[in-house]
Amino acid sequence: MFIGHYAAAFALKSVEKKASLGMLFIAVQLVDYLFFAFVPFGIEKFRLVENYTAINHFDLYFYPYTHGLLASFLWAGLIYVMWASLPIFKNMGNGRVALAMALAVLSHWFVDLIVHTPDLPLLGDNSPKVGLGLWHSFMGTILLEVALLIGGLLLYLRATKGTAAMGKYAMIIFVVIMICLYMMVVTAPFDPNATATTMSVTSIAVFSIFAAAAFWLDRYRT
């Protein structure tokens, strides 16, 4: 899952307005951030296999520390404790914001569950692995990703208000750009020169640009 993860960020922002949309954008992708940061160091691993699924070329064969169900609960718990106790984060909201951030982190695994092939470990790498495999359907995956993102955006637009043109339209335009970018990625031909490391660096860069845009555009809505 890629853009569909951001549905959870929009939805959580719509119920907890004190939470930062930019921070929620980071939180819903936190375990992917960590995964792509671990890959160049060999801590977690994946390889690119052409047409491994209908939608991408990812053989995600070792990532128990970021994409295990148990690990997801631990990362979510860590974020909750950090947000609720560290002074630097305390200024960004109360216990409800900490809970929203933790749920955002946890949402990642459950959304991944729908699309991944059975590669998500329940505990460690030797435990049973799960995944409902929607990635084997090209159209099914696109429809779900886009429907989730638009659904999340609609919740956000209903819960917040924008007065000037920037506040009214910019977030909608941003989501359209995200969808276009996603379509470009999934329809691009397999690049034989791409490596797990270059994919990791690119992914972290794209996630960060999305989060920065969310930080910026959310300021125009209250």
Ligand SMILES: [Zn+2]
């Ligand atoms: Zn993931």
